[in-house]
Amino acid sequence: MSIILDHVNYIYGEDTALMVKALNDICLTIPKGQFIGVIGHTGSGKSTLMQHMNGLIKATSGHIYFNGEDIYDDDYDLKKLRSKVGLVFQYPEHQLFEMDVFSDVCFGPKNLGLEKKEVELRAFDALRKVGLPEDLFYQSPFELSGGQKRRVAIAGVLAMKPEVLILDEPTAGLDPKGRDEILGQIKQLQTETGMTIILVSHSMEDVAEYVDRIIVMNKGSVMYDDVPKKVFAHYKELEQVGLAAPQVTYIMHALHEKGLDVKVDATTIEEAAGDIVKALRGKA
Amino acid sequence: MGIIKAKDLVYEYIRRDEDGNVEGINTAVDHVSLDIKQGQFIAILGHNGSGKSTLAKHMNAILNPTEGTLWVDGMDTNEEKNIWNIRQTAGMVFQNPDNQIIGQVVEEDVGFGPENMGIPTKEIWERVEESLRAVGMYEFRKHSPNKLSGGQKQRISIAGVLAMHPKCIVLDEPTAMLDPSGRKEVIRAVRGLNDVEGITVILITHYMDEIIHADKVFVMDKGKIAMEGTPREIFSQVEKLQELRLDVPQVTLLAHELKKQGVKLPDGILTTKELIAALGI
Numbered sequence: 049m050s051i052i053l054d055h056v057n058y059i060y061g062e063d064t065a066l067m068v069k070a071l072n073d074i075c076l077t078i079p080k081g082q083f084i085g086v087i088g089h090t091g092s093g094k095s096t097l098m099q100h101m102n103g104l105i106k107a108t109s110g111h112i113y114f115n116g117e118d119i120y121d122d123d124y125d126l127k128k129l130r131s132k133v134g135l136v137f138q139y140p141e142h143q144l145f146e147m148d149v150f151s152d153v154c155f156g157p158k159n160l161g162l163e164k165k166e167v168e169l170r171a172f173d174a175l176r177k178v179g180l181p182e183d184l185f186y187q188s189p190f191e192l193s194g195g196q197k198r199r200v201a202i203a204g205v206l207a208m209k210p211e212v213l214i215l216d217e218p219t220a221g222l223d224p225k226g227r228d229e230i231l232g233q234i235k236q237l238q239t240e241t242g243m244t245i246i247l248v249s250h251s252m253e254d255v256a257e258y259v260d261r262i263i264v265m266n267k268g269s270v271m272y273d274d275v276p277k278k279v280f281a282h283y284k285e286l287e288q289v290g291l292a293a294p295q296v297t298y299i300m301h302a303l304h305e306k307g308l309d310v311k312v313d314a315t316t317i318e319e320a321a322g323d324i325v326k327a328l329r330g331k332a
Numbered sequence: 333m334g335i336i337k338a339k340d341l342v343y344e345y346i347r348r349d350e351d352g353n354v355e356g357i358n359t360a361v362d363h364v365s366l367d368i369k370q371g372q373f374i375a376i377l378g379h380n381g382s383g384k385s386t387l388a389k390h391m392n393a394i395l396n397p398t399e400g401t402l403w404v405d406g407m408d409t410n411e412e413k414n415i416w417n418i419r420q421t422a423g424m425v426f427q428n429p430d431n432q433i434i435g436q437v438v439e440e441d442v443g444f445g446p447e448n449m450g451i452p453t454k455e456i457w458e459r460v461e462e463s464l465r466a467v468g469m470y471e472f473r474k475h476s477p478n479k480l481s482g483g484q485k486q487r488i489s490i491a492g493v494l495a496m497h498p499k500c501i502v503l504d505e506p507t508a509m510l511d512p513s514g515r516k517e518v519i520r521a522v523r524g525l526n527d528v529e530g531i532t533v534i535l536i537t538h539y540m541d542e543i544i545h546a547d548k549v550f551v552m553d554k555g556k557i558a559m560e561g562t563p564r565e566i567f568s569q570v571e572k573l574q575e576l577r578l579d580v581p582q583v584t585l586l587a588h589e590l591k592k593q594g595v596k597l598p599d600g601i602l603t604t605k606e607l608i609a610a611l612g613i
Contacts, residue, residue: 089511090482138509191347194380221427221508223379223538225577250511253582290481290513295541295582302604306613317582321589328595328611 088265089290134210140201362555378552423493429485483514568600
């Protein structure tokens with residue numbers, strides 16, 4: 049149960065003057081149940097890569113296997129793939145259109161040709177999973193707050209019961225609490241249902257806190273692919289490609305330079321605080 | 333009176349059904365009074381739906397108050413005849429750079445504003461040049477905006493406002509869609525405008541670390557100003573901010589966490605330097 053990308057290349061406008069190599073020899077394995085963060089500056093190929101995973105874009109060359117089957121085979125059912133690999137675009141609330149929240153979430157499963165009862169069960173379940181209060185289910189989606197709309201849009205994809213959920217900057221423009229709530233619920237989904245999560249994000253702090261593995265994209269290639277600690281140890285190289293480490297990593301480096309015996313690879317506040325307290329005690 | 337002054341400002345969104353009957357009223361801004369002085373760097377924080385964008389849209393007369401008054405450089409935004417002068421005095425930059433750029437070439441885009449004001453051609457070019465230099469984008473003047481990164485596009489948007497020689501710039505979440513280096517570029521450019529050019533800046537953001545240098549911070553909740561003060565005063569109140577669905581910069585949060593674990597530290601540490609000094613290492 050996994051996605052395998054085997055030497056995937058994608059070229060925009062091949063054989064024209066505007067040719068751009070958007071993906072360059074990508075080889076990746078996405079095993080079931082992982083929480084993966086994808087980071088990279090604007091134009092690094094993150095979104096193009098995500099659109100390959102559910103067959104929205106077809107690679108110029110190379111192969112993609114979903115659960116062992118080549119998705120480019122002539123008789124492969126791409127429609128089924130898209131129900132298994134759910135993609136939540138940036139600002140997904142712009143895609144809400146139904147009269148009420150519940151109907152909007154039903155739209156996806158209804159199109160899978162499921163029975164009405166099953167569709168409604170799935171919609172209820174999805175809305176509960178994203179933590180939307182029940183009194184909002186029959187309101188117009190356009191009267192909700194930004195964070196609530198975003199949740200409805202995510203529920204719309206969850207109702208398709210995907211095995212893999214890809215989210216392209218799900219927290220852009222949300223307030224800090226909204227950011228924490230949505231990411232917390234996604235994390236819970238992963239631990240409770242074993243869903244594979246791929247999170248595209250510009251927030252290094254969020255990525256550091258939630259994911260098991262980070263893929264760093266640069267100029268269409270995979271630059272790093274490792275656990276957060278190891279990726280953020282390359283903070284100088286990350287800065288050169290428009291990224292950064294979480295702020296707390298910089299603080300730890302600064303403290304270390306001043307002679308405090310702390311580990312420089314802390315990526316979350318909790319970890320850093322524990323380590324500083326230990327170092328201060330050691331000094332005293 | 334400062335550059336922007338609001339007195340008992342109220343704004344209500346009226347919801348209507350299909351027949352035009354009033355279904356309900358949402359008070360987005362609820363009796364806000366504030367006075368912003370020329371040259372200040374002001375930050376406005378608040379959770380989604382707290383009313384900060386609605387308030388900002390009053391500052392260049394995109395919205396007019398339901399009750400109360402807002403003055404921009406002494407001009408009442410309720411008076412129709414002031415609108416063009418108000419929009420030249422207070423420029424606005426929005427979240428999505430792609431919605432704000434219209435020119436095919438960077439310098440044409442930046443020249444659009446002054447051209448519409450009827451500025452002589454020679455002066456337009458001078459303004460385009462100085463504006464692009466101020467945001468560090470002069471070398472891209474002949475480029476197509478389509479090929480630029482998000483941070484670069486956003487700086488072009490800022491230059492476009494700057495070329496109209498405003499006294500005040502209102503930025504509504506200008507970095508929400510940017511990667512870390514784009515965010516840094518934009519904030520550096522904005523601080524430059526304030527420090528070097530003396531332009532009043534009103535920055536709305538969800539990124540707490542962008543506003544540690546602000547002169548004053550307003551925190552909005554339910555259409556009202558819930559907190560106001562210097563960044564240090566505001567960020568000293570970690571729990572209160574979290575109740576308002578906000579956050580503090582990571583250094584401040586780390587210091588707060590250390591304090592809880594028994595390390596002696598003052599409240600409201602805003603930078604790594606301050607943390608190092610306070611730890612005495």
